[in-house]
Amino acid sequence: PIWNLGSINIDHVYRLDRLPEPGATQAARSYSTGLGGKGANQTVAAARAGARTRHLGAMGQGDDWVIERIRATGACPAGIQRLPDEATGHAIILLDRAGENAIVIHPGANRAIDRDALRRALSEIGPDDTLLLQNETSCQLEAARQARQAGARVIYSAAPFDIDAVRQVLPHVSILAMNAGEAQQLFAALPGDLPVRGLLITRGADGAEYRDLRTGQTYRQAAFRVTAVDTTGAGDTFAGYFAAALDRGDAIPAALRLAAAASALQVTRPGAGDAIPDRDEVLDFIRR
Numbered sequence: 001p002i003w004n005l006g007s008i009n010i011d012h013v014y015r016l017d018r019l020p021e022p023g024a025t026q027a028a029r030s031y032s033t034g035l036g037g038k039g040a041n042q043t044v045a046a047a048r049a050g051a052r053t054r055h056l057g058a059m060g061q062g063d064d065w066v067i068e069r070i071r072a073t074g075a076c077p078a079g080i081q082r083l084p085d086e087a088t089g090h091a092i093i094l095l096d097r098a099g100e101n102a103i104v105i106h107p108g109a110n111r112a113i114d115r116d117a118l119r120r121a122l123s124e125i126g127p128d129d130t131l132l133l134q135n136e137t138s139c140q141l142e143a144a145r146q147a148r149q150a151g152a153r154v155i156y157s158a159a160p161f162d163i164d165a166v167r168q169v170l171p172h173v174s175i176l177a178m179n180a181g182e183a184q185q186l187f188a189a190l191p192g193d194l195p196v197r198g199l200l201i202t203r204g205a206d207g208a209e210y211r212d213l214r215t216g217q218t219y220r221q222a223a224f225r226v227t228a229v230d231t232t233g234a235g236d237t238f239a240g241y242f243a244a245a246l247d248r249g250d251a252i253p254a255a256l257r258l259a260a261a262a263s264a265l266q267v268t269r270p271g272a273g274d275a276i277p278d279r280d281e282v283l284d285f286i287r288r
């Protein structure tokens with residue numbers, strides 16, 4: 001199974017004629033909400049990929065629809081802490097007519113995870129399991145250490161990039177996953193050998209590669225050719241599918257191919273989490 005310690009954000013999207021100037025007040029043309037956050041997106045991807053998936057994280061009170069939305073993907077939300085004094089993480093997303101955006105994020109409960117409760121929630125992780133992590137929560141170090149001690153595979157998606165977090169967590173990581181921009185920042189900051197088993201680097205429409213640092217072998221996967229309409233969440237789809245495939249025992253080339261197909265389909269649809277396909281759709285797409 002997959003254990004995903006990950007952020008949960010409620011996205012509030014306001015469409016405007018133009019982004020407001022300081023001091024200005026403006027009515028939005030429309031408003032919508034959705035489930036977002038890199039962690040929640042990766043849980044959706046792993047669950048839709050068919051992995052038994054548990055989400056670990058934190059929210060404030062209320063907003064029970066978020067829990068139901070996660071449950072509806074097949075993932076287990078029992079490891080989500082409900083913190084009485086924190087707001088649920090959220091993003092205020094302003095979009096103008098040209099699609100230009102301005103975004104405010106409040107991490108809230110995502111960064112206030114109760115360490116002891118997390119430790120208890122992870123107490124049953126074992127050697128056949130995978131822990132997924134991103135950088136939008138607190139307690140990544142504690143979780144990674146606990147999972148590795150239990151013999152689990154730890155996949156760390158180092159996004160949003162934060163060199164201090166990476167330095168701390170890396171000694172407890174099996175596979176480090178990044179996009180091309182994050183990889184560039186990582187290699188600039190840490191030029192020497194990395195203490196991990198493998199590196200996954202995604203390169204948008206240029207595909208992805210996995211470097212096995214123990215054998216020196218690099219596996220390359222081309223992107224599937226599609227017409228992208230919204231690439232938000234492509235990396236999360238890739239990470240969740242890749243983790244699910246390895247967790248099931250797939251070899252690297254098969255895992256890369258499945259994840260590339262899933263994220264290619266995902267970018268052909270608007271939205272992030274809601275745009276993530278399930279395994280049957282992905283297998284149909286590969287066969288086409």
Ligand code: ADP
Binds near residue numbers: 225226
């Ligand atoms: P992130 O969303 O983290 O920036 P990338 O942009 O590298 O990540 O995208 C992750 C993966 O999604 C890529 O490796 C690729 O497989 C797929 N992908 C992204 N953009 C496209 C695209 N335009 N066409 C096909 N596949 C894409």
